[in-house]
Amino acid sequence: MSDPKGPTTSRxxxxxxxxxxxxxxxxxxxxxxxxxxxxxxxxxxAQEFGDGVDETPYGLPIRFEDDVIRRNVPWLxxxxxxxxxFTPIHALDxxxxxxxxxxxxxxxxxxxLAKADYRLMVNGMVGAPMVFDYADLERFPRENHVYFCxxxxxxxxxxAGAQLNGVQFTHGMIHNMEYSGVPLRxxxxxxxxxxxxDHSGKWVYVEGADASSNGRSIPMEKALDDCLVxxxxxxxxxxxxxxxxxRLIVPGWEGNMWVKWLRRIEVTxxxxxSREETSKYTDTLAxxxxxxxxxxxxxxxxxxxxxxxxxxxxxPGPLVITGLAWSGHGRITxxxxxxxxxxTWETARLAAPGTAMALTRFYLDTDWTGEEMLLQSRAxxxxxxxxxxKAQLREVRGLNSVYHNNxxxxxxxxxxxxxxxxxVS
Amino acid sequence: MSKFLKLFAPTATGAAAVLGSAYFLADQLVxxxxxxxxxxxxxxxxxxxxxxxxxDQASAPVQLASAAPARDxxxxxxxxxxxxxxxxxxxxxMPDGRGLPVGSGSVxxxxxxxxxxxxxxxxxxxEGAGNWPKLAGGDGSLANxxxxxxxxxxxxxxxxxxDYVHRSMPFGNAQILTxxxxxxxxxxxxxxxxxxxxDFVLSNENFLEVEMPNAxxxxxxxxxxxxxxxxxxxxxxxxxKTSVEITMRATVLDVTPDVEGDEVAAETVAAAxxxxxxPAEAETAIAExxxxxxxxxxxxxxxxxxxVFRKCSSCHQVGDGAKNxxxxxxxxxxxxxxxxxEGFKYSGVFQExxxxxxxxxxxxxxxxxxxPREYMSGTKMSxxxxxxxxxxxxxxxxxxxxxxxx
Numbered sequence: 001m002s003d004p005k006g007p008t009t010s011r012x013x014x015x016x017x018x019x020x021x022x023x024x025x026x027x028x029x030x031x032x033x034x035x036x037x038x039x040x041x042x043x044x045x046a047q048e049f050g051d052g053v054d055e056t057p058y059g060l061p062i063r064f065e066d067d068v069i070r071r072n073v074p075w076l077x078x079x080x081x082x083x084x085x086f087t088p089i090h091a092l093d094x095x096x097x098x099x100x101x102x103x104x105x106x107x108x109x110x111x112x113l114a115k116a117d118y119r120l121m122v123n124g125m126v127g128a129p130m131v132f133d134y135a136d137l138e139r140f141p142r143e144n145h146v147y148f149c150x151x152x153x154x155x156x157x158x159x160a161g162a163q164l165n166g167v168q169f170t171h172g173m174i175h176n177m178e179y180s181g182v183p184l185r186x187x188x189x190x191x192x193x194x195x196x197x198d199h200s201g202k203w204v205y206v207e208g209a210d211a212s213s214n215g216r217s218i219p220m221e222k223a224l225d226d227c228l229v230x231x232x233x234x235x236x237x238x239x240x241x242x243x244x245x246x247r248l249i250v251p252g253w254e255g256n257m258w259v260k261w262l263r264r265i266e267v268t269x270x271x272x273x274s275r276e277e278t279s280k281y282t283d284t285l286a287x288x289x290x291x292x293x294x295x296x297x298x299x300x301x302x303x304x305x306x307x308x309x310x311x312x313x314x315x316p317g318p319l320v321i322t323g324l325a326w327s328g329h330g331r332i333t334x335x336x337x338x339x340x341x342x343x344t345w346e347t348a349r350l351a352a353p354g355t356a357m358a359l360t361r362f363y364l365d366t367d368w369t370g371e372e373m374l375l376q377s378r379a380x381x382x383x384x385x386x387x388x389x390k391a392q393l394r395e396v397r398g399l400n401s402v403y404h405n406n407x408x409x410x411x412x413x414x415x416x417x418x419x420x421x422x423x424v425s
Numbered sequence: 426m427s428k429f430l431k432l433f434a435p436t437a438t439g440a441a442a443v444l445g446s447a448y449f450l451a452d453q454l455v456x457x458x459x460x461x462x463x464x465x466x467x468x469x470x471x472x473x474x475x476x477x478x479x480x481d482q483a484s485a486p487v488q489l490a491s492a493a494p495a496r497d498x499x500x501x502x503x504x505x506x507x508x509x510x511x512x513x514x515x516x517x518x519m520p521d522g523r524g525l526p527v528g529s530g531s532v533x534x535x536x537x538x539x540x541x542x543x544x545x546x547x548x549x550x551x552e553g554a555g556n557w558p559k560l561a562g563g564d565g566s567l568a569n570x571x572x573x574x575x576x577x578x579x580x581x582x583x584x585x586x587x588d589y590v591h592r593s594m595p596f597g598n599a600q601i602l603t604x605x606x607x608x609x610x611x612x613x614x615x616x617x618x619x620x621x622x623x624d625f626v627l628s629n630e631n632f633l634e635v636e637m638p639n640a641x642x643x644x645x646x647x648x649x650x651x652x653x654x655x656x657x658x659x660x661x662x663x664x665x666k667t668s669v670e671i672t673m674r675a676t677v678l679d680v681t682p683d684v685e686g687d688e689v690a691a692e693t694v695a696a697a698x699x700x701x702x703x704p705a706e707a708e709t710a711i712a713e714x715x716x717x718x719x720x721x722x723x724x725x726x727x728x729x730x731x732x733v734f735r736k737c738s739s740c741h742q743v744g745d746g747a748k749n750x751x752x753x754x755x756x757x758x759x760x761x762x763x764x765x766x767e768g769f770k771y772s773g774v775f776q777e778x779x780x781x782x783x784x785x786x787x788x789x790x791x792x793x794x795x796x797p798r799e800y801m802s803g804t805k806m807s808x809x810x811x812x813x814x815x816x817x818x819x820x821x822x823x824x825x826x827x828x829x830x831x
Contacts, residue, residue, distance in 0.1 A: 073682055078546070078556035081735075082596070108599070109735070121506055121514055129506035136502045165675040169682075190500055205517065211599040213592045215517065264514050273520045273582050275589040279574065282643065288567030290579075294646040308675075336660065341669030345662045374669060384657045396652055400572055412671060421675035425668070 060100070068092070070101055071168060076157070081109045082212070084151065086172030089302075089324065090309040094351070095176050095359040096146070099239045102175035105151055105255065107212030107276075110241040113261050118209075118245050120187075120229070124266035125202065127192015134245055137231060140182040140190070145228060145251070146358040148326045150174040150297050152254035152281050152403040158390070160399050162410075162421045167307040170409060170421060174326070176359035179249050181230030184223050184265070193267055195224055205272045206248050209263035216257045217271035218250065222295075226251045229262065252328030252357035253295040254403070256281050286398025299387050300406035301325035301335055301362070301379035312417030316370035321348075325360045327381035332360040334380040339366075341374030341410060341424040342389070348377070356382075373413040374424055390423065518588040522633050525587065529628030530609025532616040538606050539613045541772075542595045545740065545751040545805055551575075551617035554751070561617035567642065577618025581640045583632065586611050595807040597736065722822045730823025733816045736808070743827050752806060756827045761785050774803040790824075791817050 033040050061068065070085040077083040084105040087097055104110065115134040123129035151173035157163045164170050184204070189195045202220035204227075207213055218227065228249040231238060238244045243260025250257040256276055271277065271293075283291040303323040306312045312319060325332045332354035336345040351361035362377070378387040390407035412422040518524040530538075540549060546557035553559030563573025572578075576586055591607040593599050602610065612627035615635060621627075627635070675681065734743070740751035747754035753766040763783045764775030771779070778801070783789075793800040794817045796810045811817045 071682060073680075075556075075680065078558075081738075108593070108596070121510065122503075123506060123511050123515055129511050130503045131506045131510065132503040139502055140500060161673045161678075162675040163678055163680060165681040186500075190502060207514075207517075211593065211597070213599070266515060266517070268519070270519060270521070272517050272588070273585055274517070275585055275593070278582060278585050278643075279576075279580050284567060284572055284574070286568065288572070288642065290567075290643050291646050291648075292643045294648065296646075296648075298648070298652075308681075336662070341666075343664065343666050343669055345660070345665070374671070378660065380660070383653070385653060386656050386658070386660045388652075388656050392656065396655075399570070412674070422671045423673040425666075425670040425672050 065091075068101060070103060071172075073157075073164065073169060082107050084153070084173060086168045087175050088168050088309075089172050089174070089304050090167045090307050092304070093322070093361070095324070095361050096234060097175035097177060097359075099177065099233055099236070099242065102177065102239075102242065103151070103173050104241040105173070106210070106241070107214050108210050111210045111261060112240060113209055113245065115245045120246065120262060121264045122187055122191040122266075123264070124205070124268055125193070126188065126267050130191040132187070132190075134231070137182055137229065137246065140186050142180055142182055143228065144178060144180050145226075145249070146176065146178045146355065147249055147251045148174055148176040148297075148357060148359045149249075149255045149258055150300075150326070150328075152256060152294070152297070155300075155405040155407065155409075156402045158407070158409075158421075159394075159401060159405055162423045165421045166309040167302055167304050167409075167411075168309055171302045171304075171324075173255070174324075174359075176326075177233040178235070179228055179230040180232035180235075181228040181246075181249065184227035184229055184248070185225075187229060187265065188223065188267070199224065201269055203268045203271055205264075205266040205268050205274075206257075206259045206262060207264040207266075208243075208259045209261040214256070214259055214276055215272060215274045216259060216277055217268070217274070218253075218257060220267070222250070222253070250295075252297060252330075254281060254297060257295065281403060283397065283401040283403050285401065291401075294404055297326070297328035298404065298406045299325070299327035299329065299332065299379045299381040299385050301332075301377040301387055302409045303337070303375050303377050303411060306375065306413050306417070306419050307411050308419045308421055311419055312368065312413065315417070316368050319366050319368035321364040321366055321375065323348075323362055323377050325354070325362055325377070325379035326358065327379065327383075327385070328357060329385065330356045330382040332379055333382050335360070335362040336378050336380075337362075337364045338376040338378075339373040342376055342408070345378070354382075370415055372415055373411075374422070375411045375413055375419075376408050378408050516588075516592060518584045518591075520582040520584045522584065522629070525584075525629040525632055526604040527629050528604035528608050529626055529630075530605045530607070530612055531626045532609075532612045532621065532623050534606075535609035535611070535613025535616070538602075538610050541803075541805055542602070542807055543610065545807070546596060551614055560614050564618075564638070567639070575618065576614050577620060577638060579639050579642070581637055581643055583611065583615075583635050583637055586614060587632075597740070598807045598809050601809065722825060726819050726822040727826055729815075730819035730821070733811075733820045734823055737820070740806070740808075743824060747827075755824055757829055758785055758790070758824055759787065759828050763789075772801075772803055772805045774801050787821060790821055794820070 068088045068091040070087065072080060072083065072085045074080075085103055087103040088101055092098075092101075118134045120132045120137070121129065122132070154173035155170055158170055185195055188204070199220040204218045204220060204223040205215060206218060207215040228251075229246060230249045231246050233239075233242065238247060243258075243262065246262050247260045248258055248262050277292065281294075283294050285291065301323055303321060304310065305320070305322050321337060323335070323337075325335045332350070335348045335350065337348045338345045346364065348362040348364040351363060354360040380386050387406060387408055390405075393401075393405065393407050410422050410424050411419045413419045516524065539547075539551070543551075544554075546554055547560050548554045548557075551559070551561035559573060560576050563575045563578035566573045566578060580586060587607055590610055591600075591602060591604070595601070608627045608629075612621065612625055615621045615627070616623060616625065620635065620638070737752075737755075741753070741755050742748055742750055743755040747756050749766060749769045753769040753771075761784065762779055763785055764771040764777075764779035789800075791814075794811055795814070797804055797806050797808055798810075811820070
C-alpha cells in the first residue's frame with residue numbers, strides 16, 4: 001500500500017531494508033529475531049489507515065465481539081413475538097448493561113412508536129384526567145438512577161433441576177441501566193392527585209400501548225416512592241425493544257411491572273387483577289395454592305465467569321472469579337464465594353459499594369491450582385437477608401413456583417477449565 | 426358446577442392471617458385495602474360508581490374540569506383529557522364488574538367466534554395447540570408435579586378473561602372484538618371448562634354470578650413471614666457441610682441452545698431465515714438478495730418484505746424446513762392451489778376454493794392480503810390486512826424469493 005503521508009524517503013528506505021532482512025532471515029530459518037511475530041513483524045494495522053470518522057455514525061461492537069449477543073431459547077415459548085431473550089452476562093463486566101444486548105421480553109412484539117405519536121394519559125381518581133405528550137415529559141424536573149430490571153421468571157427453568165448450561169440462560173433475564181426520567185409522583189401531582197394525602201386502598205394501574213396492552217397494578221406507596229417514568233437509558237433514548245419512547249421503572253420489583261410504551265396511568269381503589277397479575281406472575285406452592293402480588297425481587301447473585309459459556313482457558317495460576325449480585329430490598333452489603341460446593345466460603349471484593357436496587361459487581365482474585373471446583377456465590381443485602389440454596393427454597397415453595405427463583409447457583413469447573421451447570425447435595 | 430367449588434377454606438384463613446401480620450411496606454397497604462371480591466358474588470349494581478361512564482356511554486356525564494383542573498402539581502404541563510379519550514383508552518374491567526359494558530353473548534355464538542378467532546392457537550375446545558396456552562382443563566392439577574393452569578383450573582376472576590380477550594386478543598389482531606363477541610367467547614371458554622351449560626348466555630347482568638373454581642386459591646405474598654426470618658441468620662463460613670455430591674447435571678438434559686463461538690451463532694442465524702427476532706437476519710437477507718438473480722427482485726423491497734413478514738411469522742413459516750404452524754407454510758406459494766397444502770386444516774372457504782381449482786397468483790394474494798376477510802369470507806386467518814399497499818408489495822417480493830420455480 002502506498003503511503004503518501006508516510007515517513008521521509010531516507011527513513012522509509014532504512015525501515016524497508018530492515019524489514020526485508022528480517023523476513024529473509026525468518027524464511028531461511030537462520031539467526032532469526034527471537035520473539036512474538038506480532039511484535040517482530042510489521043502488522044497491517046500499524047501501517048495502513050483505519051476507518052475515518054464518517055465511517056460509523058453510530059457504532060456497534062467490533063466484529064470480533066459478535067458472539068456477545070442476546071440469545072433466545074426457542075422451545076421455551078410458542079412464538080418469538082411473545083417471548084424472551086437473554087443478556088450475555090457471561091461476557092460483560094462492570095455493572096451497566098449496554099442497551100443493545102439487554103434482554104427483551106415482549107407479549108406482542110416490540111412496536112415502533114414515534115415520539116410525535118406518543119401520548120400518556122393519567123386518569124382515574126385524580127383531580128382531572130390529563131394527557132401529556134412526549135415534549136411535556138421533558139419539561140418536568142428529571143432524575144437519574146441506576147436500577148436493575150429482572151424478569152420474575154429469571155432462573156425459572158431451574159426449579160426442578162439443573163437445566164440450561166450457561167449463565168446467559170439461567171440468569172440472563174436481567175439488565176442494569178442508568179435511567180433518566182420524571183418521578184411518577186410528579187405526574188400524579190400534576191394531574192391533581194394529593195400526593196400528601198391518605199393513600200390507603202389506592203393503587204396505580206399502568207398500561208402499555210402495544211397490542212398486548214400489558215397492565216399491572218402497583219400500590220400507591222410504591223408509585224409515590226421511587227417509580228420513574230423514563231425516556232433515556234445509559235444516556236441515550238430507550239431502544240424500541242425496551243419501550244421507546246417511554247417506559248415505567250419500578251425499582252427492585254419484577255420486570256413485568258416495568259410497563260413499556262407506557263400509555264396510561266390510572267389511580268384506582270383496587271387492583272385490576274389483570275391477566276399478568278393473576279394467571280401469570282403468581283407463584284404456585286406445593287399444595288396448589290398460589291402467592292400473588294409477589295413483586296419484590298429478593299437478593300440474588302451468580303458467578304458470571306468462569307461459567308459454562310466462559311470457561312477458564314489459561315491453565316493454573318491467577319484467576320479472576322467474578323459475578324453479579326443484586327437485591328430488590330436495597331443495597332448488597334456482602335457476597336461470599338465457595339469453591340467447594342458450599343463447604344467453605346470466602347468473602348469476595350465488591351468492585352464498588354452496593355447501591356440500592358442496582359447490580360453490584362464482585363471479584364474473588366484467586367490462585368487456581370487446576371483443581372476441580374464447585375463454584376457458588378451468595379449475596380447478602382442490607383436487610384441481612386442471605387441468598388438461600390435451592391433446597392431451602394424448595395422446602396418452602398415446592399417445585400412449581402416458576403417465578404422468583406433466587407437460589408444459589410453451582411458451576412462445576414473441571415480441571416480442563418470447562419464449566420457445567422450442576423446441582424449439589 | 427358444584428364439583429368445582431373448592432374454595433380452599435384453610436388457605437383463605439391463612440391469607441387473613443398474613444394480612445393481619447403484614448409489616449412489609451407493600452403488604453401494609455394491603456391491610457388497608459377494601460376486601461376484594463374473591464369468593465363473593467357482588468351485585469352488578471356495584472358497578473354504579475364513578476366509572477359508570479365507561480360502562481354506559483349513553484348516560485352518566487363525566488365530570489371534567491376543562492379550564493382550571495384541580496391539580497397542585499403547578500407545572501401547568503399537559504392538557505385535560507376529553508371524556509371520549511378516557512373512554513377510548515380506559516376499557517379495563519375490575520373484578521367487581523366495574524367497567525363491563527352492557528352486552529351479552531351465548532356459548533353457541535362463542536363457539537363459532539372461538540373457532541374463527543382463537544382456535545388456531547388455543548385449539549377448537551380451548552385445549553391449547555402446541556406450545557400455546559391451554560384455556561380449558563387442568564381441574565384439580567395445581568398440586569400435581571405438572572400443574573395445568575387454565576381459566577377453569579387457575580384464573581381467580583372472570584373479569585380478567587373478559588378484560589384480556591377484549592383488550593389484547595386475538596393475538597396479532599387485538600381489539601377487534603365487540604363487547605357482545607367478547608361475552609360470547611368468554612361464555613364459550615367457561616363452557617369448555619364445564620363451568621356453564623351449552624345454553625348459557627353471559628351478560629353484564631349475570632357476569633358476577635359465575636363462580637370461578639380457583640377464586641380462593643391465592644394468598645397475598647407471604648415471604649416476609651414464611652421466608653425472610655428463616656434466611657437472616659449470619660451465614661456459615663467454614664465446615665458448613667461434611668461432603669458435597671453432584672446430584673444433577675444440565676448437560677444430561679441437553680436442552681441448551683448451541684452458543685459456542687461465532688461459527689455456531691452464525692449457523693443459528695442462517696438456519697432460521699423465516700424466524701423473526703435477530704436484526705442480523707435482515708442483514709443476511711440483504712446480503713443474499715442480490716445473489717438471487719440479476720433481473721430478480723429489488724433487494725431493498727425484499728428486505729422490507731422480510732421486516733413486514735414479522736407480522737405473519739407468528740403463524741406462517743417460510744424458507745428451508747418451513748412447516749405448517751397455525752397457518753400453512755408459504756414456500757412455493759405462487760401458483761399453488763388455494764387450500765392446497767396436504768394435511769393442513771383449512772377453513773371451509775379455502776376448501777371450496779381448492780375444489781374450484783383456484784390458484785394463488787400475485788393479484789389474488791395482493792387482494793387477499795389487503796382485506797383477508799372480504800376476499801375470503803370465513804377464513805380463520807385473524808390478520809386484518811395490510812393498510813399500506815407497499816407492505817403488500819414488499820411481503821410478496823419477499824415470499825417470491827422462496828419460490829423454487831417448480
